[in-house]
Amino acid sequence: MKKDLNAKLTRGAQRTLDAFFGAMTDLLQDKSFADISVNELCERAGYPRATFYNYFEDRDDLLGYCWTVLSARANLTDLASSEPAHRVDTALDAMADLLESNEGLLRTVLEHNPPEGPLFSSLHMFIEGRAREIMGACVDRDRFGLPADLIADHYANTLMLVLDWAYLRGHALTREQLHAYAHALLGGLE
Structure with missing residues (x-):
C-alpha cells in the first residue's frame, strides 16, 4: 500500500x-x-x-487493505500480556469474533467466491500472517526448545485450519468446540 x-x-x-x-x-x-x-x-x-x-x-493491494481494516476490528492487542495458557483461546476468539461480526458479508461473498479462489487465498495469507505475527510476539521461547518462528508458524497454521473449517467450509462449531479442536491439534505444544 x-x-x-x-x-x-x-x-x-x-x-x-x-x-x-x-x-x-x-x-x-x-x-x-x-x-x-x-x-x-x-x-x-x-x-x-x-x-x-x-x-x-x-486490486490485490486494495484487498490487503480491506483485510487490514476488518482485522483492526478484532481486539488482538492484549494477547502478549494474557496468560500463556489462554493465548490460543484469546487469539482464536478474537479471530472468530471478527468472522462472526462480518458473517453476513462473508456469506454473501462466499456465494461469488469459492474457498479455493484468489479472494480466500488472500484472506488465508492475511490471517496466517497476522496470527504468526501475534503468536511470534508472545511465544514462550524457553518452553519448547524450538525456534520461536517455527512455533508461531505452527500455531498460526493451526488456528487458520480450525477457523477455515468452521467459518469458510461451513462446519458450525461452538466456541468450546473451536477451542477443543485447536488444543487437540496443538497437543504436542500445549
Missing part, C-alpha cells in the same frame, strides 16, 4: 480509503474478486483511476 496507515491520515485520505473499501466490499457481494476491475472499483468509489493508483498498487 502506498499510504502509511501508521501515520495520521487527513480526512480526505481517510474518506478516499473508506470509499475504496466500500467499493470493494460492495462489488464482492455481487461478483467474484477475479471479475472485479479497477475501473469498476473507481466508478463505484467515485474516484478516478489516478487516485486509485495514488493509494494502491493494484
Whole structure:
C-alpha cells in the first residue's frame, strides 16, 4: 500500500480509503474478486483511476487493505500480556469474533467466491500472517526448545485450519468446540 496507515491520515485520505473499501466490499457481494476491475472499483468509489493508483498498487493491494481494516476490528492487542495458557483461546476468539461480526458479508461473498479462489487465498495469507505475527510476539521461547518462528508458524497454521473449517467450509462449531479442536491439534505444544 502506498499510504502509511501508521501515520495520521487527513480526512480526505481517510474518506478516499473508506470509499475504496466500500467499493470493494460492495462489488464482492455481487461478483467474484477475479471479475472485479479497477475501473469498476473507481466508478463505484467515485474516484478516478489516478487516485486509485495514488493509494494502491493494484486490486490485490486494495484487498490487503480491506483485510487490514476488518482485522483492526478484532481486539488482538492484549494477547502478549494474557496468560500463556489462554493465548490460543484469546487469539482464536478474537479471530472468530471478527468472522462472526462480518458473517453476513462473508456469506454473501462466499456465494461469488469459492474457498479455493484468489479472494480466500488472500484472506488465508492475511490471517496466517497476522496470527504468526501475534503468536511470534508472545511465544514462550524457553518452553519448547524450538525456534520461536517455527512455533508461531505452527500455531498460526493451526488456528487458520480450525477457523477455515468452521467459518469458510461451513462446519458450525461452538466456541468450546473451536477451542477443543485447536488444543487437540496443538497437543504436542500445549
